[in-house]
Every structure is written in structure tokens, then in C-alpha cells.
Amino acid sequence: MKNIFNFKEFLSHLTTQPGVYRMYNKNGIVIYVGKAKNLKNRLSSYFYSKINNRKIEILVNNIQSIDVIVTQTETEALLLEYNYIKLYQPRYNVVFRDDKSYTYIFLSNDKHPRITMHRGTQNKKGEYFGPFSNRFDIQKLLKLIQKIFPIRQCKNNVYRIRSRPCLQYQIGRCLGPCISGLVDEQEYKVQTNYVRMFLTGKSNKVIDKIVTRMEKASIALHFEEADRLYSQIKEINTITEKHCIFKNIFLNKNYQDNIDVIGLAYDYGIICLHMLFIRHGKVLRNSNHFLELSISTELMKVIQKFITDFYFSNKKTLEFPNSILIHFNLPKANLLEDLLSKIAGHKINIQYKLHINDICYLKLAKINAMNALKSYISQSLIIKKRFIALATFLKIDNINRIECFDISHTMGEYTTASCVAYNKNGPVFSDYRHFNIDGILPGDDCAAIKQVLFRRYNKNIEKNKIPDLILIDGGKGQLLQAENIFSALKVSWNKDHPVLLAISKGKYRKTGLETLFLKTEGKGIFLPHDSPELHIIQHIRNAAHNYALSSHQKKQVKIQCTSSLERIKGIGPKRRQKLLKYMGGLQSLINASVEDIIKVPGISFILAKKIYHSLNY
Template sequence: MSHSEFDPKHFVSNLTTRPGVYRMYDVNGELLYVGKAKNLKNRVASYFRVTGLTTKTMALVSRIHSIEIAVTKSETEALLLEQTLIKQHRPPYNILLRDDKSYPYILLSNHHHPALLFRRGDKTDKGTLFGPFPSGSAVKESLNTMQKVFKVRQCEDSTYSNRSRPCLQYQIKRCSGPCVNLISDEEYENDVRHARMFLQGKDQELTAEISAQMSAAAADMEFERAAELRDQIIQLKHIQEQQHVYGQTGEADIIAAIIQPGGLCVHVMMVRKGKVVGSKSHYPKMPIEITEGELLSSFIAQFYLGGIQELPKTLIISHQLDDAEALVEGIFATTQKKIEVLDNVRGQRARWLELAKLNAEQGLQARLSDKRNHFSRITALQKLLGFSEAPMHMECFDISHSSGEATVASCVVFGPDGPDKKRYRSFNIEGVEAGDDYGAMKQALTRRYKRVKSGELDAPDVLLIDGGKGQLTQAEAVLKELGLVDIFLLGVAKGDTRKPGLETLYIGSKEDEVVLPPDSAALHLIQHIRDEAHRFAVKSHRRRRDKKRRHSVLEEIPGIGPNRRKELLTAFGGYQELLSASQENIAKVKGISAKKAEEIYLYLHKS
């Protein structure tokens, strides 16, 4: 496979399992298909199965050159965003409505026993219309939900007037049977009122009212009625998600910036009339030595002053700008439109900003792990190191501890496709003085490369050490002692300011120092490997530290299970108080015999 081709297996392996929307593009960048998913990883993976695909799906898959994703907070939000994008772009492989101007509505009819009905087009029916909704499927989904929760009829008046006995909907508990008087007018009106509140978005008031009715029913010993109301509340809480992708009002562009070693990302999410009508991640080439605020300022100036994008009323940004006032004045001077720039928002706007940040993080993570991008970085590293072939196996070590407590060394492995997490290893460091990072590094390297020397493990092409000359010395000594002199050493030391992009590299020895420019592809790969080793070391250390802190000495005493430990700690209040207790006092605890008290006392004082 050429490294310029799309690799679905690698792409899917790095996808999130969150809900969201995916967009498939051809080699010319034309949008082929927009879809939604409850689990992005599983849904996208289903397109690349070996068997079971339809002719249409196979035709679509054969044209895919790239896939972009937009993460959402829920499947409902993904559905609404999907419909917006389909209407906006009309992708050739999506099912398109023939009449985009005819929106679907829900009608609450004007009848003695009102019905909830699906309506589209002319609004001539008598009653109250709720909508419009983004699609017919959204209306049907809402009606299906209200059938289960409120049991308001959904049959046409002609069907209602001709019923002499309850229909199937009554039998499966999706209608209360007003057509044959199986519910009183008062009770039915109460259900209709609740359905109306639900459609009006009065979620909190509705839940509070039903909760009060449930409590009253329980107080009156009407337990079956209370149980029904309880089930209603559970269903309502399940479906009444706070919308982030689809709100009531609002017109804004939400812009989130993220900077990580190896890449930058600016994600723009456009909200019009409360709906997210589009989003896109941008990856500008800029110096690493820059703050998120400076990145946003530069991006906004180019994006809006250049007339690329229509101006909303508000820009909601992830970081504060030093030149926000000048930027607003500049935009007004060139467009005669006054906008506001906000970085401190609450409520719905804060949820939009949180979603934009999430998409920026996911977009940059996907870009950093992209196989084609990784190959270009490996090629740049090959040139830097003077290798005849690209390094296909790289390892990096890092040390993590809390003031010497629970020291752990990490070893991460990078292959031709990027991080090979199945081959990651962590080493619990023992017998080394607390805080001795050099000793910890030496122990971890010795344990790892003894197995390489014995032939159990393959030797890496490059061994990357995070920590500068001191740590590099330990690595040189270990490899020399084991006779593994063919492994290429690469040391990485942080600069004086400890900021990404200013690292000093020691290539092959402590004397050969190199400082690469911040936009170097080789440096970005080294930073990615180094940061991954640091992340894995911190994760492993915290796991070991927390496990140690949760451990109780009482767990080591034979014959003392959870119940006896609980009784002992309850009686004495803690381990130190138990340690100072006499054997006679221990024997007074419930479930502790005189013999067991003696065993506990001797164990606690054995040293």
C-alpha cells in the first residue's frame, strides 16, 4: 500500500468510541457521504468489513480517500447535525428529501380527546403545531417516545370515532384508550398537558410535577400508580438531554485552539439560529513558540478580515485575546459589522465551547496518529540521523514518581504505523534510593535489554532517552555492559525555558548536540514519542501509587476478611489506634475470639 493511500484499518484503530458525525471524501476532496453514529469507531469500522456489504456501500467505500469526524455529546445531537450537513452539502450517497422546504411538524389536535399527529406541508389542521423538526425520522422518534411515556392517542379522528373496543396500542401500553372510555377525561387531560409541556421544552417543570404526583400517590398508598409515575420520570430523564448541537436561539462562531508538540489545531463550529450548521478543523503551519491566544488572534484576522467566512454576531473563543478590542475595530472597519468576542461564557454557550474544544483535541489527535503524516516524519528523522533506511522500531523510556514514592519507568514502542500500544511496558522500580532517577533509569534499561540480549525481544533501531546527558550516560553504560552497541541512542533535553520546540538533541553521543527548528517534522515525531512515554509513565505511576495507598496492613493478616476488618476499624477508628490497643481490647470486638485477638496482636507487633 502506498503511504499516500487511505488506510482504513489504521484510521479506525485511532477513532473515538463517542457519538458523532463522520464525513467521507473522495480524492478530489468532494463530500461523498455524511452519517451519524452512537459509537464512531464501531460504525466507521462496519464499512470496511470483508463480507456483508451492499453494492451501494462497496461503491462508496471504493471512492473513499479521507474521513473527517465531528464528536457530539449524544446520538440525538449527532442526528441533528447529520441532517443539517446533508441539507447543506447534498452528498451523492445520502438519501435526500425531494422537498426540502416542507418541514415536518407534530400536531396536537383540537379535539375532546386530543391526538398527537405527524404533519408535513400545509398547516390547515386545527390544533397546536410544534416544530419544525429537522427530519421526518426525528418527528417519528419523538412520537414513539411520547407514546411510551404519556400514552396520548396517535390515531386519526376517523379511526378514533369508529372504535368499539381498544386497539393493539392499548394492549401494549402505548395508549390509554380514551376512544372507549378506559380513562377519565380528567386523567387524559392531565396526560395531554404533560405531553404539551414536553413539546414546549419545560423539562424541569414537568419532571418536578410528576415527582410531586408520585409522592402524593405513595402517601395515599396507591403504590401501582406511584410505580407508573416513577417509570415515567426514569424515561423522561433518559430522553430529556440538554441539547448542545441544537439549541433554542443563538448565532455565533465557536473557535477552539489547541497546541501540542507536533501540531496545532483550530476548530471552528458555526451556530445559526441555535443549530450547528457546520464545523471544520484547521491545521495552520505556525511556529511552536506561540500561545493559544496568539494563535487565535492570527487565525481570526485571516479568517474574517479576508472575507473567507460570513460574520456572525458573536465569536466565542477558547482563550483570551490580548488584542481583542483592536480585532473587533478592524473587523468593523472592513465589513461595517459590529461583533462581540467572548472567552468567558456560561450555559448553552459554555456547552458549545466545550464541544468545540473536544473536537479540536480529537482532530489533532487523529492528525498526529495519521499513518501518512507519521511516515513523512519518519522520513525526516531518517535524514536527520543519516540512516540508509527509515527506522521501523523506536523505543523511549521515562521515569515518574511522587517525591520518590512508587517509582515507575515506562517503555513505549513506535513502529511504522505510529504508537504500538500492545508492546508498551512499565517497570516497578525497587531497591533504588527515593528520587534517584538515574538509578531508576539504569534498572529499567537493564531489565528490558537483558531480554533483548537473550533473544526474547527484538532490538530497536533507535533508543530515545528523555532527560539529557545524565540519563544518556546511564543508557550508554547499560548497552555497553550488555554488548548491545548497535542500538542507536538519541537523547532529548528540554531547553532553558522547558517549552516545546526548544529541545536539545544528543544524536549518538553526548557531544553531538543539535537544536532543530520548531517546525521540523523530525522534531515533531521525537516530541510525540517523548510525550507518549511521559504520559504512559505518569499513568502507570498513579495506578501503582493509588493501589499502594488503598492497601491495608490488615489485609495481610491470615483469617481477617472484609467483615472483620470493618469491625476492627469501626471499633478503634483507625490503624494507629488498633496498633496501640491491648490484646484484651481487641478480643472485645464483635467476631474476634481470644485466640484470633492474640494472632492479630502478635502480627501487628511482630517487628
């Protein structure tokens, strides 16, 4: 089955800013990480452009959801993409490299080391920094490094045969090690070491060393040398100040600290808290949390409660930060600090007035909170509009809750049923249910629907959980069974309230050609393929199908991994152990006769016959 990801809805409220996107499959696993200068344009290309690459086509068909994190520049996006690829190691990030490896920055192990871009097997002697996914971005980075640290980038065959310095030496971008006696060997080693430190995130140490050398040069009255060193410091500061994430990875003196950043956005009575989890100066992951705010509730109290609950509920799995950065004044922050410090076992500071190095992270969190809230509200409003359109189509006053049922089996075996619930805000995951179906003829979907509906509704149900509409994946046969069940129900709640609607995929089983049945007599109803009421029905039906399929697959795997003896009634763990021990294994037991099985202590003649027939027929 193809993915049910509604890309049109997702793209309709996507930002055009630069950033990083993560694609997830149906199991919630990140399958691809990418960056974009324009997120909307880049992600649109996956769905609106003609795909000639089979690998990309497979990726798109496996997308279940996408989330994005907005950055201030494309370079920030590159570095964040690199961190996420290292963290998640997505499957398709490897597949898409045309059977080649990622691009690295390579520092050779020659007498005069060369810095260059490397792609392929790492069989050369030297140091590799990366990986990076885009070679053009590495070329930009190499130009910046060459501008700051004048070490060679020329190929070895050119380096060995030169008789005079090249243009790079003339413009001060190379020390000219190709010409004997032109460069101080010690100076070249120093510059090489600076590059090494810079690429491993120790720019603060590089600056400290250069500052020390500049001061010594000034004292010795070597003003030209001091000016050159000052220019070098200025260039490092320029590159690290230009990009937020660059700055925090390469410059921040506290880059080893663990920091959580919370960005806040609020609108339409909904709060969005965007959390950035920064470990060792790198943005490892992010998450969005949405809270509804009633008129009588104070905003800061809700946020304070959320922060407390979040860290307390995740105390076993979360690596606690040293600092939490916020851009709003939180009342009684000192009490919250004390509580979180006790949970973490070390001091946690909640910082409101921030150092300039941390402001960019906070700005990043705020931007992402605003984008996530905009997306969330758009999504909720779309669902509400579709609920209204569906209520109008069905000619009922209002729809607050929809439940949908689907059946899944493999040629009649391992039959399971699913029930998913939706309200005007989207799926209600806490009310999702799956049912194991027994006692029916293999492949009888109508009997399966009859059983699951009886089990779901033949009991007392809370008033707010009585569905206004019940969707059934099937045709007239399934709808007839549903009507029979509801007419036979003897319950205290109003069983005539829910509207029953069957949705059949039709002869060709194509999306958009579904037939709807409100009655078991007469012809079905066809809705336009672009109608909002059909979209919400398809969306909920597909959610029920996926949930039924996942439950069925889990059941199938569990049964296949279970011993044949475990499926025989009357054979518990102790008897099973005795049978296997006495017979010398399962294969010997299968080959044994009824007379042989009776000899096992505790096994009667009737039970022996039952075991024999179960294992041989």
C-alpha cells in the first residue's frame, strides 16, 4: 500500500525559510534527513516533480510524516543536517549517494599536509572530518578555511613539480611549502594544527593561541606580524559570528555544556513549546509540544507545570541539561530550578537574561515554535472544516467524534480488527483499540465486523465517547451486519444516535473512486475526489487500515515464533517441558506415535491423541 501522507495539506502551510527536514516511515523511524535553502520548494519537488529515480520513488512511497526545523541560514542547516545524520543514520541517506560514501574534509599526513575534499574509501593516511552531505557546501567551507589558515590545497603531483610559488601564495592564501626555504616549517605546523583544532570544534583555543602570539609580536615590535595575526582572529570571529550554529559549535567556550532551549508561541488559545536539545554544543534533536489554554488559566502556570511534568516523566531516559534557556520571565523560577536540580542530581539553571552566544539558539527555538504553531492550527482548522462538510453531507447537526473499523488477515488466518477514534482536533490515540477475532469462518469479513462491533458497543459507554458517525471499511454486507448488531443491542446509551456509513474501495481499489453506503438497499454514493468530506473519510479509513495491519503483523510474527505445542489446549509450560525432555526434542515428538506419547508422565490417552493430531495434521 502506498503512503497516506497528505502532502498537499502539509505543503500548504510550510515555510519558505531555510532549514532541515526529517522524513519518517509508518513505524516513526527517520528514513531520510535533508536540508534546504527553501523548505517549501525543496519538499514540493518530491511530490510535484516527475520522479525518474526508483530509489526516490521508494522513499516517497514510504513517507508517513515529515517534520522540519527552521534555521537562520543555509550553512546552519548544513551543520544541523550533519548532526542529525550522525544521530539517526537514516537508511536513504546512504542509498542516495549513488553507492558512494559521504563527503569529508581530508587533512593529509604529508610533510606539508594538504586540506581537501574527499569522497570514497578512507584508505589514505591522514585525518577525516565529517561526513557532510553536500560537496558544494564543503567547497565553500574550504575557501573560508583557506582564507583564514594559509595551508596548501593543491594536488601532490602539482606540489612536487613547482619551481616557483603559485597565485595562492601571491594573494596570501598559501604559505608556499612547495618552494624550499620559502616557508618556516614550524609556522606551517602551527597553521596545520590550527586547522585541526578548528575542525574539531576548538576555535576558542585557536583564538587564545593566536592572541598570545599577537601579544608577543607586539612586544617584540613586529607590528606587521601582529597585524597579520589580528586579521586572522578577525576572520575567525567573522565566520563564527555569521552563523548561529557555527558560532556555538566552533566558538562558544562552554561548548561542552548541555543546554535545553524552550521557544514559546501562542495563538487561538493554543500554546506551542519548541524544545531544542543541545548536547556538547550540537543540536541533537528537537520536539514540539502543544497545550490548550482556557480563559481562566494563566499562561505561565501552564508552562511551569509542563516543564515540571516533562522532566519528571522523562527522568529515566533524558540526559538532563546544565541550563534551560527561555525568552519569557517565568515566575518563581528559582523554585522550579531547585525541583529540577533534585530530579537531575546536579544543579540546573533556568536562564532568562542570556549571553549573546545563546541568543541565536533562542531565536531559532522561537522561529520554530511559531512555524509549528501555524502548521498545527492550520491542520486543526482543516480537520474542523472537514468535519463540518461531512456533517452537512450526512444532514446531521454536528459531528464531534468518529470511530472507524477495519479487518486484516492473511488468507483468513490471524484475523484482527482495529478501531480508531477521531475528534475535531485529530486522532484520539488513547482510544485506539485492536481486537483478536476468533470463532468465525476464515476470510469472513462480515462475521468479523459483526463480532468487533458487538464487543465494542455492547457495554456502557461514556457520553462524550459515543460516536456521532461509525465508519466501516466494506460494502453492503458489512453495513447489514452493523445494522443487525445495533438493532439487537440492549444498552443504556442511545444506540440509534450513531450514523452508520460503509466505505467500499470499489472494483479497481483506487483512491478517489470509493463508494459510500448509508443504506443496504439501492445504489451507493460517489463523492467528487477533491471533496473535503471524502478526504476526511479516506484519512480516517486509512488510519484504521494501518492500525489493523500493524496489529495483524504483530500477531502473525508472534504466532510464527511460538512453538507448535503452545497452541495445543491443555499443554502448559510444565507439560511442554516434560514432553520435550522425555522425547528428546520437538522433531522426535512429531515422529512419535500415540503409544509413545502416553509413556510421558502426566499425559493421558485423550491428551496424547490430541497432541498427535495437532502435530501431524
